[in-house]
Amino acid sequence: MLPKTTIEKILELALGRGADFAEVFVEESASAAIELLDRKIDRIQSGNSFGIGVRLMYGDDAYYGYSSDDSEAELLRLTENLARESREGRRPDRLRRQDLDDRHLVMVDPQTVPKKERLDVLRKLDELVRETGSDIRQVDASISEKKRSVLIANSEGLWVEDSRHYSRLRLSAIAEQEDGPQSASETPGILGGWEFFRDLDLESIAQDAGRRASVMAGAGYIDGGTMPVVLGNGFGGVIFHEACGHPLETESVRKDASPFAGKIGQPVAQAILTAIDDGTIAGHWGSYNVDDEGLPAQRTVLIENGILKTYLSDRLGARQVGVARSGSARRESYRFAPVSRMRNTYIDRGSNTVEEMIGSVDLGLYAKKMGGGSVDPATGEFNFAVQEGYVIRKGKIAEPVRGATLIGKGQEVLPRISMIGDDLELAAGMCGASSGWVPTTVGQPTIKIDSILVGGR
Amino acid sequence: MEPEAAVDFVRSLAREHREKDVDLVLERQESLAVRVHKGRVEKVDxxxxRGLGIRIVNEGRTGIAFTERLETHALEQAFLAAKENATLLDPTEVVMAEPPADIPHAGALGVYNPELESLTVADLEAAALEMESRALQADSRVTAVSRLAVYRSASERRLVSVHGVDYRQRQNSVGGYCQALLEENGSRKSGSYFWNQRHWDPAAIATVGETATKRGADLLGAKPIAGGRLPVVLDPDCAPDLLSFFFGSFSGEAAQKGRSRLKGKLGQVIADEAIDLEDDPHRRGAGGSSYLDAEGIPTRRIPLIESGRFANFLYHIESARKEGTQSTGHAGRGYTGGISTTSHNLVMPLGNESLDDLTAIPEKCLLVTELExxxxxxSLSGDISIGVQGFWVENGRRVHPVDSVTLAGNFFDLLKAIRARGNAYQPNLSRRFIPALLVDGLVVSS
Structure with missing residues (x-):
């Protein structure tokens, strides 16, 4: 991807200008997307991204630059601009290439699949969604694929290359009834190749999206207020991701900008709760072989039986916070310096059934499917939209409701999780933070939160 | 190869492959950012x-591809990929624009200041350190400055078509932002502020620190208020942010694709009769100003709401032809993607009231200063359900800060319920010029 001699010259120049550590990150990505909207192929595009990121560290200070020009002269100029001192430094260690044990195999190379097969998948989905109800007005289905090849080399002699194939489906159904349109979406994805689409249960996905859009189009508005909430499995884990996962990244902790700072070893949840961030699960959307600093992915137990165990860290964060590196350094592309990020993050399974949880609520909300949300990691304040919700009345699921938003503070809501189901499920998503958008998996079994503010009318 | 040579090379490929409808977008971006933490420079980025996007239209079928490698082989691959993609797309009525007769030089828009290019790391570093110092000194309850940076950025964009369109525009800005964290009696709040302009003013950047701290301090001790249907004032930062979630409804393409509730409502009353809204692509110095859109169509002012009535949809060439009308010059496109509908600078005229005067109009109201x-x-249904923070105001006096509440309503109801407008826009570079708004009919839950 870049001549070894060029990388060696960059590292030599960096250390020769006093840097304690230097790193070169080379990335080449090929992406393709095809979209069927309103029964027509609306978009088909492909592209190639390429660039080189150079990072110099002086103690805890990081200097990062990037360029999509791979000429040696340009990259040495970039390194020279980043260098802060003229004092003579040491020489970098000799680069030693590491062989990877690739645990995320691509079974069907997307390049061998004719485009017609992609169109067939999209047309089938369109047809299946429309069959779910006469109120379906619009179907939007797309396939996006990306092959991301990276090379990471550093002044400690590291030289490692990894290749990551991503395959994802996005399906959106719009249903319209008297009170206007409502949409529902399904967005499954894997770290893998075209086998994902061949194995996908298109009927079930179409059914879920179409049914949910119709149900919500016929739903009334929820009366807002503070109430118990039973939060559905799978994408319901987005709340833990946003409200607890981000503040558990050393990128927040190291700046004293996390409500969980300094709380390792302390109880932060009830003893029934264990939460894990695992970058090693084969073929999962948030996995990889090595992180973007070249460290092998790991399984990290964040909270065990309610006790905070550790944080997710990158090189800088681990050193500043005083925890072990967890192989969590990630970046969207060469345009970003890596920082600690989540991978496949989930609340582990418990022992309750969904029926037990619903049955324990006199008046509350069953948030069966969550939409997106956001958090201020510094304060833990979060908000999330409910995509599919129902009132729970006297222990039974009652009428569907729209327009619900869940509001709270992660560190306050976490101890209020009082029941955890046995139906653990993971769901693919995209997470945005200071190093850009990266693929992450969220997940949980169905859980019960004793009280939370629900926004509504 | 050099970017300009890459443009010529793609033109030569178009000739070689006898493709009559080809255009390309070449973009180059540069940035410099300094982040400081605890009195020292922590990160310099x-x-x-650069990247080049190619669009080929063949018998109404559009193919798109891009590359960030500007080398012969990569450019050829991108060209062939666009050509292949064009064979797969369903045909549309898209045609490429002919070059406009005469348009002013983009420099007249005032969106580029060459003086900013000379700013060094040392300049940004000094301003950032001063900003952090001011944030920390402004209040003894500050526990951390969690985010702080000073940056400059510049971009250049060139649109070239085989029909002869060749438009180049440079744009740049400089700015800084700060988030301070404060704590008192168990109440933990963050305060954020930013400054983004096209001139270098280190004194102004430094004040961002103390303003961020003050905004956080003002929210300490916040508590919910009793819920209900209440008058709400959206401050000049929050009003454009909230409304912008729904501006996609003005896209003709969205209406054609069943994604706008404004479909079929041209000429109808959709807002209070005092409300006007227009898109002004030539507003000097504004973030979205341009003489040509991304398809090479000359831009012009387009009224969207006139005296409360829905006046126009925004179109690019394809959506306009579907509707039997002309493009309004609202095609958007980055080098990585295809044509979409975009507004340039949305402008709602100013009202007469200061922010304090607005909050004094109703006996009691919620002043919203943060959207969560x-x-x-x-954007499809227009439904609003959003967490907010701000202040409970009685008789024009701020009684206490408010958090843990949500606002609910509908964008299309909100437009009809605007009772008064503020007399100032938020001061930063922007492409949305919406003043503070006093709105009836939103429901507050707590």
């Missing part, structure tokens, strides 16, 4: 990136 995300704002 500097970058140069937008996931509950549904």
């Amino acid at each position: 500097q970058s140069t990136a 995300g937008g996931a509950g704002c549904n």
